[in-house]
Amino acid sequence: MSGETILEVRDLRVSFSLRGRRLTALRGASLDLRRGETLAVVGESGSGKSVLAKTFLGMLDRNGRVDSGSIFFDGKDLAGYSKERDWLAIRGKRIAMIFQDPMTALNPLKTVGEQIREAAALHRGLDRAASRAVVLETLDRVGIPDPELRYRQYPHEFSGGMRQRAVIAAAVACRPEILICDEPTTALDVTVQAQILDLIKSLQRELGMTVLFITHDLGVVASVAQRVAVMYSGQVIEEGxxxxxxxxxxxxxxWALLASLPQLGVKGEELYSIRGTPPSLFKEVVGDAFAPRNPRALEVDFRFEPPVFPVSDTHWARTWLLDPRAPRIEAPETVRRLRARLARGTDGPETAGGGGAATGGGDSVQGGAE
Amino acid sequence: MIRTIPEVPAELFRPAAFDAEAAERTGYARYSYWRSTFRTFLKSPVSIFLLALIVVLTTASFVYPLFAHVDLGAVNLDTETWNLSPNRDHVFGTDGLGRDIWALTWYGTRTSLLLGFVIAILDVGIGMIAGALWGYVRKLDRIMTELYNVLNNIPQTVFLVLLAYIMRPGFWTIVTALCSTGWIGIARFVRNKVITIRDAEYNVASRCLGTPLRRMITRNVLPYLVSILIMEAALTIPYSIGSEVFLGFIGLGLPIDTISLGNLVNQGKNNFMLYPYQLTWPTVIMAAITVSFYIVGNRFSDASDPRNHV
Amino acid sequence: MSREVLLSVRDLRVDFPVGRKTFTAVRDVSFDVYRGETFSLVGESGSGKTTIGRAIMRIHPASAGEIRYRDRRVSGRIDAASERLLRQKIQMIFQDPMACLNERAKIDYIVSEGLYNFKLFRDEEERKEKVERALRDVGLLPEFATRFPHEFSGGQRQRIGIARALVMEPELLIADEPISALDVSIRAQVINLMNRLKREKNLTYFFIAHDLSVVRFISDRIAVIHRGRIVELAGAEDLFARPLHPYTRALLSAVPVPDPDAEAGKRPAGYDPARAHDYSRESPAWREALPGHFVLGTEGEAEEWARGA
Structure with missing residues (x-):
């Protein structure tokens, strides 16, 4: 799990010009992605999580630009890439991405097999027969039954879940070092989502792929990730x-995010609710961007931007609460309950099939409250 | 990772006051649909210029006949004043009957604009109501679609020629001729729009509250169509003026004693080889009006799209 | 203690014409909603859960079966008095806060719409007062009444939608996925608000959702719907403790919970109706497998599932 850092993002600032105004999407985001891990980036809409991923592939919209900061990948700084030709050596070949809507990635006029084969042939320099064999093998591997038949079908003949599998196959067939998944299951039903998550997990394990998983769903994070980066208003505010x-x-x-989850709440009690809305991306942020919505904010939060404070070798956060001068501030009830589980060790007892696992998890949270 | 702690005064490390109501107030932005529409529209100097041109031409053509004491029906037997080139007394020259083309052009513009406005109001008015019902009342869909197919498949020219023969040539004949086919095009356009918004959640919400059909149309549907209806009207005006000229051209227009741009252009055409200015000025004015309405209509429709708002 | 049945749905079927054929979105659906409870209907997209909500609101006509509200029929052809009762006492909250408000109307009109429809005010003053009270009830400022919807954030718009329902003084609120389109940090606001309103105004909720783990937090009873038929109905905790129907189990195991230890080693149980059931000899029927715990299955299945629980 503690592989070398494969992608290192430092103080990345990205802005877009929108009808004469500047919208700051990333305000100095930092992130480490390690070889062979699945890192989940969680955040709400507007937190900058998708923009962050797009900068790794040079896929920012035309009105956007990297203002400062660096993205080191294999000794090169991707933040400095500007030519399309530079990106072609990276995009799809070494870093691949799958999106929420699989149809945006598939050409409706070509058979699914041919599309994947062309990508594989291009990025891996294989001939027709070899690339075809790779595609059939990959289709089988991503759990598409009857690959020979499916190879000749068009995207509209696939169901939503199967399309997402096909897109994953297209990404994986090129053997990228990093696979970026941008909310790949948000549009899918829960039962299909579970299958796709399972697939991504097994691919990551078997192929030793590095996965960057972008989502807003903390349940999905708990399911797929080994490490998590939490984003708010254009910054990574906690990583561990x-x-x-x-x-x-x-x-x-x-704290607020976890405490507001109904899944972790106690029935009949109020949930922790976050007031207000995230700050406008058009405005300059002074201090901690979350301070105006945080009833536990310190005065310093409104004046100075918190630096990164390490918690452990693998865990850091951007909050003044970690400064030695800060007073002891109690976390919300739910978070204090969660803390009790840290000591319990990684080898949890939940292995039961069916609904047992989910039920077991939910029960113990609620049990802890009593 | 960076582990620097900047020089931050220690006394700031104490809890700050929290204002929940302030957090609530941060959520919204001031925005008004119509204000933004006009602001976006008026941003372009071309739009402002053409809109001003339309206003000036329209006002002038309606005001001029009130003040000009020119009797255009008077018989003028003085051949000296016939077919004069533009000069000090007659800036646009005179026609074959010795009438001042400057005056004729204003009278003609007035007639043509009036025709355009009447047709636009009728077309858009009928089209809007029929289209809203067509889109909203599912039972009407079959009948209206058939009617549309019938009306749409008769060549317009044949229809106009037929009507012009059946009815006596005149202002209202042209209005009837153009409106009887024009409204259904707008109705269909409105119907398609209505269908896209009919099942939107806010309409379902209104139905759940038992809002009657009349108010559904006036409050939920038409406000969404105002901008495109204004555009449709702005486009119908030049089309009607052009049609009148065309009808005049093929000899089915307004009676020869009615002064309209169509009749002026038609006359000018006959004398074009000898007295080109007789065709030039009415045509220039007509072109200015139609192009202005067309561009202003399109600019307005762009401006009314919320995606173009800042 | 016998509880009052507020809403009763019996053998409901809803068909939609698709070209020349008909598509049955919902079939043989029966359930009761008791006064004061939160009854949730959970299913995946296309399961017919939204259709049921809209059939109750008469947006989609019921092709067969009957819906009764306070023991008065509100499906099929009904008289004006029943229609009035339905439109006043049953209100709906929608999924998409961006689409559920009329963008060209001020908040004042949006919230007053139902009041206008049934003339539920004596004079202008009383109407304004009611709008103001409804806005305050959902934690918004009365000054918002003069503004347009696009000035507000998603969470605020959703609360405006709730105010529009509240102003009618309803008894039953049908909430169709009211939080799934909201950002995570806004969801708790809306859930807390709905729970508070339920207590203060003695409301009954009919909650439609796809996420079982969220539903558990708010529901008293949960019905699980699959392909237009309800397959299981039980008390919320009972359903989580003893899911009987294989589809419910599949659904429960598929929802990822925000708890890494619980997720570790979890394997989703799939559900394939063709393999899970043998309905060639006996059609499934609605049965009480355990007290207050209903399933759709054959007699043998119900017994077997109940024994395994």
Whole structure:
């Protein structure tokens, strides 16, 4: 799990010009992606999580630009790439991306097999027969039954879940080092989502792929990720292993996010509710962007932007609460309950099939309250 | 990772006051649909210029006949004043009957604009109501679609020629001729729009509240169509003026004693080889009006699209 | 203690014409909603859950079966008094806060719409007062009444939608996925608000959702719907503790919970109706497998599932 850093993002600032105004999407985001891991980037809409991923592929919209910061991948700074030719050596070949809507990635006029074959042939320099064999093998691997038949079908003949499998096959067939998944299951039903998540997990394990998983769903994070980066208003505000972030969160925004989840709440009690809305991306942010919505904010939060404070070797957060001068501020009730589980160790007892696992998880949260 | 702690005063490390109502107030932005529409529209100097041109031409053509004491029906037997080239007394020259073309052009413009406005109001008015019902009342769909097919498949020219023969040539004949086919095009356009918004959640919400059909149309549907209806009207005006000229051209227009741009252009055409200015001025004015309405209509429809608002 | 049945749905079927054929979106659906409870209907997209909500609101006509509200028939042809009762006492909250408000009307009109429809005010003053109270009830400021919907954020718009329902003083609120389109940080606001309103105004909720784990937090009873038929109905905790129908189990195991330890090693149980059931000899029927716990299945299945629980 503690592989070398394959992608290192430092203080990345990205802005877009929108009808004469500047919209700041990333305000100095930093992130480490390690070889062979699945890192989940969580955030609400407008937090900048999708923009962050797009910068790794040079896929920002035309009105957007990287203002400063760096993205180191294999010794090169991708933030400095401007020519389309430079990106062609990266995009799809070494870093591939799958999206929420699989239809945007598939050409409706070509058979699914041919599309994947062309991509594989291009990126891996294979001839027709070899690339065809790779595609059939990949289709089988992503759980598409009867690959020979499916190879000759068009995207509209696939169901939503199967389309997403096909898109994953297209990405995986090129053997990228990093697979970026941008909300790949948001448009799918829960039962189909579970299958796709399972597929991504097994691919990551078997092929040793590095996965960057972008989502707003903390359930999905808990399911797929080994590490988590929490984003708010254009910054990564907390990064750590999935257990550290879920069971020992430090940033007030992460607290609020977890405490507001009905899945972790106690029935009949109020949920922790976050007031207001995220700050406008058009406005300059002074201090901690979450401060105006945070009842636990310190005065310093309104004046100075918090730096990164390490919590452990694998865990850091951007909050003044970690400064030695800060007073002891109690986390919300739900978060305090979650903390009790940190000690329990990784080898949880939940292995039962069916509904047992979900039920077991839910029960113990609620049990902890009593 | 960076582990620097900037020089931050220690006294700031104390809890700040929290104002929940302030958090609520941050959520919204001031925005008004119509204000933004006009602001976007008026941003372009071309739009402002053409709109001003339309206003000036329209006002002038309606005001001029009130002040000009020119009797255009008077018989003038003084051949000296016939077919004069533009000069100090007659800036646009005179026609074959010695009438001042400057005056004729204003009278003609007035007739043509009036025709355009009447047709636009009738077309859009009928089209809007028929289209809203067509889109909203599912039972009407079959009948209206058939009617549309019938009306749409008769060549317009044949229809106009027929009507012009059946009815006596005149202002209202042209209005009837153009409106009887024009409204259904707009109705269909409105119907398609209505169908796209009919099942929108806010309409379902209104139905759940038991809102009657009349108010559904006036409050939920038409406000969404106002901008495109204004555009349709703005486009119908030049089309009607052009049609009148065309009808005049093929000899089915207004009676020869009615002064309209169509009749002027038609006369000018006959004398074009000898007295080109007789065709030039009415044509220039007509072109200015039609192009202005066309561009203003399109600019307005762009401006009314919320996606173009800042 | 016998509870009052507020809404009763019996053998409901809803058909939609698709070209020349008809598509049956919902069939043989029966359930009761008791006064004061939160009854949730959970299913995936295309399961017919939204159709049921809209059939109750008479947006989609019921092709067969009957819907009764306070023991008065409100499906099929009904008189003006029943229609009035339905439009006043049953209100709906919608999924998409961006689409459910009329963008060209001020908040004042949007919230007053139902009041205008049934003349539920004596004079202008009383109407304004009612609008103001409804806005305050959902935590918004009365000054918002003069503004247009696009000035507000998603969470605020959703609350305006709730105010529009509240102003009618309803008894039953049908909430069709009211939080699924909202950002995570806004969801808790709306859930808390709905729970508070339920207590303060003695409301009954009919909650339509796809996410079982969220529904558990708010529901008293949960019905699970699959392909237009309800397959299981039980008390919320009972359903989580003892899911009987294989589809319910599949659904429960598929929802990822925000708890890494619980997720570790979890395997989703699939559901394939063709393999899970043998209905060649006996058609499934609605049965009480355990007290207050209903399933759709054959007699043998119901017994077997109940024994396994």
């Amino acid at each position: 292993t999935v257990r550290e972030v879920f069971y020992d969160p430090r940033a007030p925004y992460t």
